[in-house]
Amino acid sequence: EDQVTQSPEALRLQEGESSSLNCSYTVSGLRGLFWYRQDPGKGPEFLFTLYSAGEEKEKERLKATLTKKESFLHITAPKPEDSATYLCAVQVGSQGNLIFGKGTKLSVKP
């Protein structure tokens, strides 16, 4: 069964304290891995797509990496405005449907 697991469930950081979020997956036929950011009461906002092991993408303080079993979202010197829930999803199958993890809720304190 295709499965996506994110850890930790919640992460509290001080401003400037770098860390990483993990997304591990067991799927057959991975087409892509997606990271989204979701603020309270809003829809998920697209951040990155990764397609193959070894691939990396960066956007401001965020960097996403991919291996054959997991993906990491590295947050360098976070700011309070980075506080949000970060969702990981994998795209599988011919229809390309997304399977989501439960998310990691990140809180960054000033």
Add this chain to the structure above:
Amino acid sequence: ETGVTQTPRHLVMGMTNKKSLKCEQHLGHNAMYWYKQSAKKPLELMFVYNFKEQTENNSVPSRFSPECPNSSHLFLHLHTLQPEDSALYLCASSQAGTSPSDTQYFGPGTRLTVL
């Protein structure tokens, strides 16, 4: 972000009511999706439409009825819902469901409360 809009943003309904959720995308996409997001659970895919044709119904109860009149509009008709149906309902769109690099873009969601 105004690429995908949803109305209403909040809805409270009784178990015997009938209501509809509306989604509109302004991105020129050909695929549209309904998701349910409940507390402590991952986003659950409900329905997928590709070029106005339903291509996925993820074992959703018949009290949820989707409608896709064209590639830009998607509705979710609700009737005789249960309190456990209370959740955030999200609409998304993408270029096409079978494209190799198919990114889904989400609307802001409708927060539904069933009394």
